[in-house]
Amino acid sequence: MEERRDPKPTAPADEPRKGPCSLARGIGAGVAILIGVHVLMTAIYLGPPNLAKLSLQEVVAAYMEPFFRQRWHLFSPMPAFDSVKLPVRCRSASGEWTPWADPLEDLYRQHYRFRVLGHGKLVQFYHSIGSDLRESVVAAQESCRQSRAEAEGGEMPVETDGESAAQCTGRDVVPLLVSEPSVELAQRYAVRACRANGGDSVVAAQVKLLDFLPKPFSKRHDESAVWGSVMEVPLPPIEVAPAESSTASLGERAAGLLLAEAAP
Amino acid sequence: MNANDRLLEGRPPTPVGAHLGLATERLRRGLDWFTEAERSPSTKRLFRNLFFAWLLLHTLLLLPFAREIFAPDSLVIREPFDASSLVHWVFRLSLAPGFEGFYTVFVVVQVGLLCAALTGVTSRLVTLLIYVATLNVNAMAPSLLDGGNNLSELLLLYLVLVDTSGHHRIARTDWDRLRIAVSNAGLVLMRLQVVIVYLTAGMLKLNGELWQRGMALYYILQADAFSHPWMNEIVTRWPWVGMIGTYTTLAFQWLFPTMVWFRRTRPWILTLGVMLHLGIAFGMGLLTFGLIMCLVYVLFLEERTTARVLAWLGAVPRLEVTVRGDARRLPGLVAALARLAPADSVRLTVTADPQAPRLLVGESPALRRPSEDEPVAQGDAVPASVSGEHRWCGAAALLRLTARCRWTWPFFPLHLSLALVWYLGLGGRLFDLAFPIVAAVEDAREHSPAAVR
Known part of the structure; x- marks a missing residue:
């Protein structure tokens, strides 16, 4: 049996209208839709490559990149756990090289001592010089291995226990890196440290990349080694132009250390 | 006739109709939430003050090293300036040829604006100017920027939308509704952004072998830039500390996006987050990152809590x-x-x-807060x-x-x-x-x- 449908009850004309009007709801809906679109764009931008991302890549990048850039790796998926150092040595006019010394040693000491000051940010600042250089070296090693494999007509060798790394060591790839901005930056860093150390008497500077990997967890109690492995990549020495100014306070910090090391 | 009408008439609604009616009603309420009144005004205001204080602290910490970090010849690879881009002329002006030498001006302007905002000179325009100044300062030292800086840039942009005056406004006209809706949308976007951070980081971590095996913290704390000799010693001597820390981090990042929305679970997840990020700030030495992550939790605090804090601060x-x-x-x-x-x-x-x-x-x-045990000086x-x-x-x-x-x-x-x-x-x-x-x-x-x- 079909129900009899009553007409909808309507509010009396003189009764004040309750709740917001349709325009207000329209505003609310508009704002909600904009938020939804923004979240959707963010999800596509941050998501793994899929059909949606591939087809909307350009639109999403154009929307997100200028102002909504999102980098949330935060030590994932593979956390950075190597310690990168950039020891520097300087050559004076007499032709003698000072011993290798790390200009940032004092900065690290201060960072460990004063956790609430800005030393942590400065460590981050200089650490990036080393880590950028390491990335360039690793990328050059990869390309070196690939080109060698192609030259031999074979496939890329499977990396086992550093076997393939031995074919393209850091030293091998240095000549390929001369024009890299990270190399230029590391060399400027060396020049500054030497400038502050020896002033105008310094004629050349050299920096090397030391990348320390920690001991594997299973060998953490092994006293025979401090580190799991160390990659050493010395960059070619660079001449220090006499006219170049020496104003870096980084060098000032390095000065005492380097002078002390250089003293007989 | 919808389910609500049927209910009004005393007739039971059909199951589909009931659910549809309920959904419609909730949608209406959701839309009205945006437009009816300014939501969590005290939370917005408290967050703004703490956030600006963090920005000021960040720049002040760098001031002793400003020459080293911001000068044109500093050891950093900067983004090339695109003279044809309006975005660059506004937000990367510090990189423009001829402007590089004036790095001090950008830093001073940012500090000045933040001081003004913290002393009461606040409006959306001031927030916008702070955003512009901050992006210009950040552009000069890209290698300094970490997740905390990225989050701060995004939150600053959303904060431009938000009315941070702390006033409880009720919408009376459509123009009010639009303004209030934009302000509330800013708050929602800030909250969602925090959730997105954890969701993304949590998902990425699950793909990492070291995170899966509970070894991540052991290895991270071996790196001298993200550690302290004591932390290194602790995870080497007591490996289970590193394992618990790794799995706790994973669990936290996975649970946060859900638990933070429920009143009962929120205090627990926020407390865990504060402990975790204080550990990052002091244990790993990422001070500013750890602090801003603790600070964003203010966005999730209840209005009465933030109102009480503001009253205490402003009494x-x-x-x-x-x-x-x-x-x-x-x-x-x-x-x-x-x-x-x-x-x-x-x-x-x-x-x-x-x-x-x-x-x-x-x-x-x-105007004084009542206090019974305060001495009264007689004169x-x-x-x-x-x-x-x-x-x-x-x-x-x-x-x-x-x-x-x-x-x-x-x-x-x-x-x-x-x-x-x-x-x-x-x-x-x-x-x-x-x-x-x-x-x-x-x-x-x-x-x-x-x-x-």
């Missing part, structure tokens, strides 16, 4: 100031200080009474215009008034020196020398120990 008693007109230089100085104080927080009266002390400051009990011969539980005369009064002026806070060492001078008992003598009475006999009561507190 400043009004100062009733009486100054003698015949004291040399003193009326002008006091009037200038009163102008620098926050609005309505100082009431100034100039008196010609020769019996009155040269300067007398009293706290108005009306005699107090002019009628000054009343209150606490009174100060002479140098002590001047010190009290100076401390009230927010604009003088950058001169904190001066405050400290004045306080020291007063503490050593030299204040009265110096005050006499600086502000002598022009042509009248000074009131002896000014130096009475009972009157000076």
